[in-house]
Amino acid sequence: MSIQHSPKKTTTKEGTGAQSTFGSTSDLSETENVKLNITKRVKRRYECCDVAEMMAKFREEMMEAINGFGNMQTKNMSDIRDDMSAIRNQINEIKTSNEALFREQNELRIDLTELKQLQSSTEQKLKTIETDVIQLKTGSYSGKAAEHPTAASEYESVVQEFQERCSRxxxxxxxxxxxxxxxxxxxxxxxxxxxxxxxxxxxxxxxxxxxxxxxxxxxxxxxxxxxxxxxxxxxxxxxxxxxxxxxxxxxxxxxxQTPKQQQFLKNLQAEIKKRQENGEKDLIIKYIKGIPKIIQSHTPKN
CATH class of the missing domain: 3.30.70.1820 (L1 transposable element, RRM domain)
Known part of the structure; x- marks a missing residue:
């Protein structure tokens, strides 16, 4: 069975001479527009997908860069803390060294002062001894030793003892x-x-x-x-x-000690023994300004 289509009708527009065709066939221009729209939508969809992938990739790269920067900053801060700790340790060592140096300087200053005082005292004693020796040699010495015939020799012995003690x-x-x-x-x-x-x-x-x-x-x-x-x-x-x-x-x-000092110490020891036998207690020999003396120690009582 065949389907019959109505014949196409053509009309001529008045005054133009153009003919219009009427019938049931599709409009080709409209079909082309639909296809074009579909193509544009598909193309936009693909473009949107590309942009999304680019944005995701960009975010990923940015996060990697931010994480890398953060790790680098963390390491830098750790290095700075280590450097600060090392600097503090060095400062403490310098302070300790300076304190030790300051103490040594004070000790040296004290020793120098004591040495100057000792030197001054020794020089004064030597001057006195030299003056007395000169007077003994010239016969003008007026001290008690001049009254004894052996004063000069005894005084010379004193000078020798003094010099030997200074040396020892x-x-x-x-x-x-x-x-x-x-x-x-x-x-x-x-x-x-x-x-x-x-x-x-x-x-x-x-x-x-x-x-x-x-x-x-x-x-x-x-x-x-x-x-x-x-x-x-x-x-x-x-x-x-x-x-x-x-x-x-x-x-x-x-x-x-010189032999005379040793003998003097033995005499002190003998004296202590004798005094202890007589009932005295807590007796000791203590050097006071380089001279041994018998003193009573102050032992704490329980």
Missing amino acids: EKNVIITGIEEPKLDNPERRRESDMTEVLNITKTLLPNCPNPVKVMRLGKYDSNKNRPIKVSFESNTISRKILQNKDKVDKKYKIYYD
Whole structure:
């Protein structure tokens, strides 16, 4: 069965001569417009998808950049904190060094003052002694010693004793250091020097090396002879004697005394013994300005 279509009708517009066709067929121009619109929508959809991907990628790159920048800033801050901590430690070390240097300067200043006072006192004593000696030699000395026929010789003995004491003030005597069992004297002296330095540096960390170290008496492998240690200044020997209680108790440190000083000390010890037998208690010998004296110790009562 065939479908019949109505014939196309053509009309001519009045005054133009153009013909119009009427019928049931689709308008081709409208179809083309629809296709164009569809193509534009699809193209816009693809463009929107591209923009979204670009934005997502851009956000991802920005986040990576921000995270990287944050990590870098965190590391920089950590490095800065470490540097600040190191600077603070260095400042503290500098402060500690300055404080130690300041204390040493004060000690040196005090030592220098004491040395000047001692030098002044010694010079004054020497001048007095020299004047008296000159007077003795010229026979113009008017002191009590001039009344005795042996005054000049006795006074000369006093001068020699004074000079010897001044010389011995630079020395200390150390006992308790074991005698090295070595045949070579030089190696024994080296061993003694090492032991002496260990003791002096313990008592006085900045103690200078002694100018001389020697054993007293003849060598005997079965005995430990005392050691005489000599320094350039009596200031060092005095400080060592002031700190002598800090050393191990097996070591003993004494003044380097002249024979007359030793005899005087023995007399004091004998006097203490006698007074203790008579009932006196708490008697000790104490050095006051370098001179041994008997005093009564003030022991605390329980």
